[in-house]
Amino acid sequence: IRSLVSSTQTSSITTMEEENVGTVKQQLAELFKISLKDTLPEDITAEPLIEASGGKFGSDYQCNNAMSLWSRLKGKSSKFKGPPAVGQAIKASLPESEMIESTSVAGPGFVNIVLSKKWIAESIQNMLKKGIKIWAPRLNVKRAVVDFSSPNIAKEMHVGHLRSTIIGDTLARMLEFSNVEVLRRNHVGDWGTQFGMLIEYLFEEFPNWEEIGEQAIGDLQVFYKKSKQRFDEDPDFKEKAQQAVVSLQGSKDENDRYRKAWTKICEISRKEFQQVYERLKVDLEERGESFYNPHIAGVLKGLEGLIEESQGAQVISIKGKNIPLIVVKSDGGYNYASTDLTALWYRLNIEKAEWIIYVTDVGQQMHFEMVFSAAKLAGWLPADEKLCPYPKTNHVGFGLVLGDDGKRFRTRSSEVVRLVDLLDEAKLRSKLALEERGRAAEWTEEELDETAEAVGYGAVKYADLKNNRLTNYTFSFDQMLSDKGNTAVYLLYAHARICSIIRKSGRDLEELKMTGTIVLDHVDERGLGLHLLQFAEVVEDACTNLLPNVLCEYLYNLSENFTKFYSNCQVVGSEEETSRLLLCEATAVVMRKCFHLLGIEPVYKL
Numbered sequence: 316i317r318s319l320v321s322s323t324q325t326s327s328i329t330t331m332e333e334e335n336v337g338t339v340k341q342q343l344a345e346l347f348k349i350s351l352k353d354t355l356p357e358d359i360t361a362e363p364l365i366e367a368s369g370g371k372f373g374s375d376y377q378c379n380n381a382m383s384l385w386s387r388l389k390g391k392s393s394k395f396k397g398p399p400a401v402g403q404a405i406k407a408s409l410p411e412s413e414m415i416e417s418t419s420v421a422g423p424g425f426v427n428i429v430l431s432k433k434w435i436a437e438s439i440q441n442m443l444k445k446g447i448k449i450w451a452p453r454l455n456v457k458r459a460v461v462d463f464s465s466p467n468i469a470k471e472m473h474v475g476h477l478r479s480t481i482i483g484d485t486l487a488r489m490l491e492f493s494n495v496e497v498l499r500r501n502h503v504g505d506w507g508t509q510f511g512m513l514i515e516y517l518f519e520e521f522p523n524w525e526e527i528g529e530q531a532i533g534d535l536q537v538f539y540k541k542s543k544q545r546f547d548e549d550p551d552f553k554e555k556a557q558q559a560v561v562s563l564q565g566s567k568d569e570n571d572r573y574r575k576a577w578t579k580i581c582e583i584s585r586k587e588f589q590q591v592y593e594r595l596k597v598d599l600e601e602r603g604e605s606f607y608n609p610h611i612a613g614v615l616k617g618l619e620g621l622i623e624e625s626q627g628a629q630v631i632s633i634k635g636k637n638i639p640l641i642v643v644k645s646d647g648g649y650n651y652a653s654t655d656l657t658a659l660w661y662r663l664n665i666e667k668a669e670w671i672i673y674v675t676d677v678g679q680q681m682h683f684e685m686v687f688s689a690a691k692l693a694g695w696l697p698a699d700e701k702l703c704p705y706p707k708t709n710h711v712g713f714g715l716v717l718g719d720d721g722k723r724f725r726t727r728s729s730e731v732v733r734l735v736d737l738l739d740e741a742k743l744r745s746k747l748a749l750e751e752r753g754r755a756a757e758w759t760e761e762e763l764d765e766t767a768e769a770v771g772y773g774a775v776k777y778a779d780l781k782n783n784r785l786t787n788y789t790f791s792f793d794q795m796l797s798d799k800g801n802t803a804v805y806l807l808y809a810h811a812r813i814c815s816i817i818r819k820s821g822r823d824l825e826e827l828k829m830t831g832t833i834v835l836d837h838v839d840e841r842g843l844g845l846h847l848l849q850f851a852e853v854v855e856d857a858c859t860n861l862l863p864n865v866l867c868e869y870l871y872n873l874s875e876n877f878t879k880f881y882s883n884c885q886v887v888g889s890e891e892e893t894s895r896l897l898l899c900e901a902t903a904v905v906m907r908k909c910f911h912l913l914g915i916e917p918v919y920k921l
């Protein structure tokens with residue numbers, strides 16, 4: 316077994332599956348699997364525990380199996396005198412590999428691994444030749460649903476929905492990069508009781524409702540607010556609105572007056588949402604609450620054994636929760652939970668998704684816990700994740716967006732901030748900054764506009780994604796549009812600068828990639844090279860823990876590593892020019908992939 320790793324790298328296999336080399340961790344794990352098998356008695360098996368060590372003990376990675384194995388081996392085998400001896404044995408039976416320069420055992424049996432710089436260099440060259448996809452992490456999931464954005468018809472699409480849209484899109488992109496088929500689902504709130512009052516109000520306001528165009532209705536939110544006011548103040552209206560919901564939900568006839576009004580209202584909202592998605596370049600398939608409606612009765616029938624009656628409602632009791640999950644209200648109507656249970660059933664049984672991810676604010680955590688617990692009780696999801704990890708569900712919660720007063724982010728007149736206004740302002744501000752730098756004179760109007768959008772929208776997205784999603788963060792244009800510190804602007808500049816180094820060298824990049832060799836003799840070259848190689852591992856980590864901020868942190872560190880390399884290693888005009896230009900290009904490629912996964916458009920000059 317000369318090398319499991321190099322054999323897949325050097326052969327000329329063409330299919331993507333086989334070209335994919337996996338992460339460094341995965342490649343090391345393959346080697347350690349062999350040595351663990353050799354080391355351990357037949358009745359003891361263990362998966363390799365490999366971690367990047369960040370330079371501790373002068374190593375790049377560590378294998379941390381010895382300690383936990385020792386407690387299992389004690390008394391069973393006299394071969395080992397303690398954890399260090401287990402570590403020594405693991406090290407001794409490690410197959411030879413081009414990956415590894417040296418290993419040593421430290422402390423309580425950690426096996427320290429120093430990667431070969433030649434191998435690091437070759438891996439990067441290989442990536443430059445074949446594309447970054449060969450580094451994609453391998454996940455154990457084939458198909459996933461990401462349920463995100465999900466605004467409500469006729470209500471405002473607020474900053475909370477912006478967070479869901481941005482976080483959900485990134486998670487979907489990272490999973491897609493990892494070869495998972497992702498069903499991007501917009502679970503639009505298009506079936507709530509709000510329609511009763513809204514339709515009733517519009518009928519009153521516009522007796523010739525059928526004839527008027529969309530323009531006349533204009534801003535639906537205004538009508539929504541007015542109808543809500545009527546609903547709260549006028550008992551007669553309330554009565555009529557409730558009747559309207561019944562008529563709407565009971566109607567099967569497409570030409571029914573209520574049904575047609577509903578369709579029209581959804582149409583208007585949809586167009587507004589679509590504008591935001593287009594600007595943010597977010598791809599989503601609408602599968603609103605109404606989509607699942609025809610399946611609810613059937614799904615609940617299948618849950619009969621779990622459902623009991625409580626105060627006139629149909630409920631499922633969940634162990635450890637004070638209140639049960641209501642699946643049919645006392646008036647006989649369905650609710651948010653009935654739809655979500657049905658949607659989950661549909662995603663598991665019809666769409667055959669193995670991983671279902673819901674992105675909403677943390678306020679909905681309880682709702683999802685209850686729905687997931689009910690699904691476990693129903694036997695749709697495995698009861699013990701340790702024994703059977705799939706299919707699985709996750710609620711990806713996030714915190715609030717705050718204004719500079721530390722309270723929920725509002726406009727000056729304490730209205731909910733409209734998404735489109737935020738995006739407009741971000742673009743405007745970046746355009747002004749570009750003009751201040753004299754770009755208006757050098758660039759076409761189109762270039763100026765495109766760059767302002769990339770920078771402005773990128774800044775809004777990055778400011779959101781760089782924080783751990785569970786924490787609240789303060790929305791500040793000044794901060795997110797600063798070209799210093801951990802911001803999209805700083806990172807986009809860093810990328811553009813690398814592109815300009817390559818451009819100014821006057822060398823033919825394609826030719827360099829095919830014929831040039833990377834050498835990592837300087838510590839900062841090696842440091843940058845290793846960091847580049849760890850990209851896929853970080854994506855894997857961000858996917859499995861559903862934490863996009865991990866990727867932001869990586870990207871920021873990458874640009875710091877590059878700066879260190881660039882200040883200590885002369886590129887253009889040096890003896891190592893070819894190798895160093897290739898390192899510049901590899902950095903730019905990885906940065907672009909990070910931008911892409913974060914939904915940010917890279918720019919090539921700034």
Ligand code: ARG
Nearest residue numbers: 462465466467502504655675
């Ligand atoms: N429309 C809901 C809201 O705005 C979010 C829906 C989230 N997805 C779900 N399957 N419940 O709060």
